[in-house]
Amino acid sequence: MQAVKEKVKDAMSTAKAKAREQEAKAEEKAGKATASSSAEKELVHQRAKAKVAAAKMDLHQEKAIHKEEAIAQKLHHGRRHHQHHYGGYGAAATTTAATTAVPPAPAATTAAAVPPPPTTTAAGPLHHHHAPAANRHYY
Secondary structure: OHHHHHHHHHHHHHHHHHHHHHHHHHHHHHHHHHOOOHHHHHHHHHHHHHHHHHHHHHHHHHHHHHHHHHHHHHHHHHHHHHOOOOOOOOHHHHHHHHHOOOOOOOOOOOOOOOOOOOOEEOOEEOOOOOOOOOOOOOO
8 A cells, every 4th residue: 555655646746847847948938039149048948957957856855755654654564563472472472471470660660661571482582573374465
């Protein structure tokens, strides 16, 4: 879904850049018609080229922003689904809860001070991501 949003945003940015380019070319044409010397015509042409280049630069910047948003969304989406799994899965999760005791927090600390999750279990080290299920598609 994020890829579709990115493509739509890119298409909108491209249309906006094309409109700015056409506007610059129309201004150039009008400016050349009113220019009295070749030096003025050259000046009008250079200004139009600068406006076209600025439109293209803005287009590339907007596309980069869209890509950054897509990457940030993808990273956020991945963390959102996996951050609550501290003890592992299946039997390892039940043995971890039964064998690992978390010491109580001192009375002077706040509720925000949470001890880190255990790093090993009887089954071996924990990993942030579990093995994907055989019948699930994540991407």
